[in-house]
Amino acid sequence: MVKARSSIALVLFIMFLCVSSSYQTKKKQHKPCKQLVLYFHDVVYNGNNAANATSSMVAARQGINLTNLGNQFHFGSMVIFDDPITLDNNFHSKPIGRAQGMYFYDTKNTFTAWLGFSFTFNSTDHQGTINFIGADPLMNKTREISVVGGTGDFFMHRGIATLMTDSFESEVYFRLRVDINFYECW
Amino acid sequence: MVKARSSIALVLFIMFLCVSSSYQTKKKQHKPCKQLVLYFHDVVYNGNNAANATSSMVAARQGINLTNLGNQFHFGSMVIFDDPITLDNNFHSKPIGRAQGMYFYDTKNTFTAWLGFSFTFNSTDHQGTINFIGADPLMNKTREISVVGGTGDFFMHRGIATLMTDSFESEVYFRLRVDINFYECW
Amino acid sequence: MVKARSSIALVLFIMFLCVSSSYQTKKKQHKPCKQLVLYFHDVVYNGNNAANATSSMVAARQGINLTNLGNQFHFGSMVIFDDPITLDNNFHSKPIGRAQGMYFYDTKNTFTAWLGFSFTFNSTDHQGTINFIGADPLMNKTREISVVGGTGDFFMHRGIATLMTDSFESEVYFRLRVDINFYECW
Numbered sequence: 193m194v195k196a197r198s199s200i201a202l203v204l205f206i207m208f209l210c211v212s213s214s215y216q217t218k219k220k221q222h223k224p225c226k227q228l229v230l231y232f233h234d235v236v237y238n239g240n241n242a243a244n245a246t247s248s249m250v251a252a253r254q255g256i257n258l259t260n261l262g263n264q265f266h267f268g269s270m271v272i273f274d275d276p277i278t279l280d281n282n283f284h285s286k287p288i289g290r291a292q293g294m295y296f297y298d299t300k301n302t303f304t305a306w307l308g309f310s311f312t313f314n315s316t317d318h319q320g321t322i323n324f325i326g327a328d329p330l331m332n333k334t335r336e337i338s339v340v341g342g343t344g345d346f347f348m349h350r351g352i353a354t355l356m357t358d359s360f361e362s363e364v365y366f367r368l369r370v371d372i373n374f375y376e377c378w
Numbered sequence: 379m380v381k382a383r384s385s386i387a388l389v390l391f392i393m394f395l396c397v398s399s400s401y402q403t404k405k406k407q408h409k410p411c412k413q414l415v416l417y418f419h420d421v422v423y424n425g426n427n428a429a430n431a432t433s434s435m436v437a438a439r440q441g442i443n444l445t446n447l448g449n450q451f452h453f454g455s456m457v458i459f460d461d462p463i464t465l466d467n468n469f470h471s472k473p474i475g476r477a478q479g480m481y482f483y484d485t486k487n488t489f490t491a492w493l494g495f496s497f498t499f500n501s502t503d504h505q506g507t508i509n510f511i512g513a514d515p516l517m518n519k520t521r522e523i524s525v526v527g528g529t530g531d532f533f534m535h536r537g538i539a540t541l542m543t544d545s546f547e548s549e550v551y552f553r554l555r556v557d558i559n560f561y562e563c564w
Numbered sequence: 565m566v567k568a569r570s571s572i573a574l575v576l577f578i579m580f581l582c583v584s585s586s587y588q589t590k591k592k593q594h595k596p597c598k599q600l601v602l603y604f605h606d607v608v609y610n611g612n613n614a615a616n617a618t619s620s621m622v623a624a625r626q627g628i629n630l631t632n633l634g635n636q637f638h639f640g641s642m643v644i645f646d647d648p649i650t651l652d653n654n655f656h657s658k659p660i661g662r663a664q665g666m667y668f669y670d671t672k673n674t675f676t677a678w679l680g681f682s683f684t685f686n687s688t689d690h691q692g693t694i695n696f697i698g699a700d701p702l703m704n705k706t707r708e709i710s711v712v713g714g715t716g717d718f719f720m721h722r723g724i725a726t727l728m729t730d731s732f733e734s735e736v737y738f739r740l741r742v743d744i745n746f747y748e749c750w
Contacts, residue, residue, distance in 0.1 A: 203441035254444035258626035338527025341710025440630035524713025
């Protein structure tokens with residue numbers, strides 16, 4: 193009789209273990225499954241730097257010349273870019289990929305932007321792409337955008353990218369540091 | 379002997395429970411894990427309302443003036459916005475965040491738009507961002523777009539946002555009600 | 565005593581099964597849970613084909629006329645489209661949906677584009693939308709972009725879309741074949 197009871201207790205305990213371990217799989221991990229720190233470099237076309245420019249304004253509010261970022265805070269100005277990605281903060285380091293996409297300024301009374309772009313890699317370091325969208329309140333020290341998907345080495349990955357302005361030289365050059373934390377890795 | 383058999387039956391039953399409960403974790407929940415109902419308000423710049431405008435046309439087909447939405451159905455017209463988000467449908471309520479991004483009209487023979495934008499929050503109600511993309515066939519009573527990611531309180535969230543045009547005053551003001559259902563909450 | 569030991573062994577084995585089967589649910593499937601092969605057709609407005617055109621340039625670098633794709637490699641040129649989707653590669657087949665969104669050229673020394681668009685369906689074949697973003701190095705035979713979300717039949721789906729240029733006639737018509745592999749189906 194005692195044995196039977198302990199058997200039942202054990203069985204219930206196992207059932208509890210099974211169910212609880214199953215439920216644990218529903219809890220998502222907040223610890224990154226992969227991390228990258230990269231830099232990218234944007235040289236905005238200003239009418240005189242066609243050879244070096246990596247980006248260009250292509251749209252703006254009525255009456256604004258596309259060779260300068262125009263009105264205060266640049267509200268409405270859209271830039272398309274193809275920027276080199278490097279492993280360190282040196283513009284002259286060998287690029288390991290390209291940051292390709294767009295950003296546009298979207299506030300009237302401060303500097304904020306909205307970003308839609310991809311990192312494209314085709315090197316020994318990485319193969320494939322990482323796709324990003326999100327809001328960039330660029331006066332903040334750090335800003336977080338979404339990694340919404342990827343291909344190749346980053347097949348189906350999702351995560352968060354933290355942007356930091358690493359350098360800013362008037363309105364011609366800026367460099368962003370991007371800390372990518374993937375939380376869904378496949 | 380009877381006891382041994384019932385033990386085995388029990389063991390098999392437990393195994394079944396374990397396996398089935400594990401498989402259940404694969405089945406995704408179609409019940410929202412979080413819900414929000416919010417409103418945002420868009421005042422389009424028309425050349426005369428610079429102080430009040432929250433959005434502006436920045437691109438359009440050849441020959442179209444950017445201070446009016448131009449040709450019938452506005453095909454090709456792109457608008458960048460920074461709209462207040464409120465908890466109710468009153469334009470004068472205290473904003474709890476900003477809807478920042480773009481939409482563009484993309485059909486020749488009816489009104490449809492495509493949206494890419496973020497909700498940005500920095501208040502006691504919410505902290506962080508929610509990122510959206512999707513098609514908006516705006517003559518329909520309800521339209522569904524994707525919540526593709528988030529940060530802060532909405533870390534890694536995914537879901538569906540249902541848009542409803544709550545008010546539309548000629549081509550200067552519209553208000554959208556957004557019912558956000560998150561199905562992946564982390 | 566022997567019986568007790570075998571009981572314990574069995575119990576341990578069941579516990580192992582429970583835990584291992586739970587962990588298996590964490591491993592993501594790299595086998596598609598749903599697949600689609602579709603075509604879409606883009607007729608770019610060139611100033612003379614307003615009736616047939618399905619897309620139009622709406623933004624470009626300073627000084628470029630929006631009725632031609634402009635400078636070499638079209639860097640900075642943005643196109644908004646509403647293209648018919650067909651089940652085969654025949655432009656005249658009955659459309660089963662629309663591809664609606666934008667692309668823009670984003671390299672100075674080759675042809676690459678960035679895409680943000682939706683497939684919208686409202687037919688007996690499919691109901692709902694699929695949302696895409698990603699980089700399109702269009703000189704490559706195949707390119708992969710992200711499926712970041714969906715609605716209706718494609719509720720919360722994620723996956724990878726492989727693009728192939730199926731036809732290209734000067735700068736007025738192109739046809740893309742899209743192989744969509746969903747890896748997250750709900």
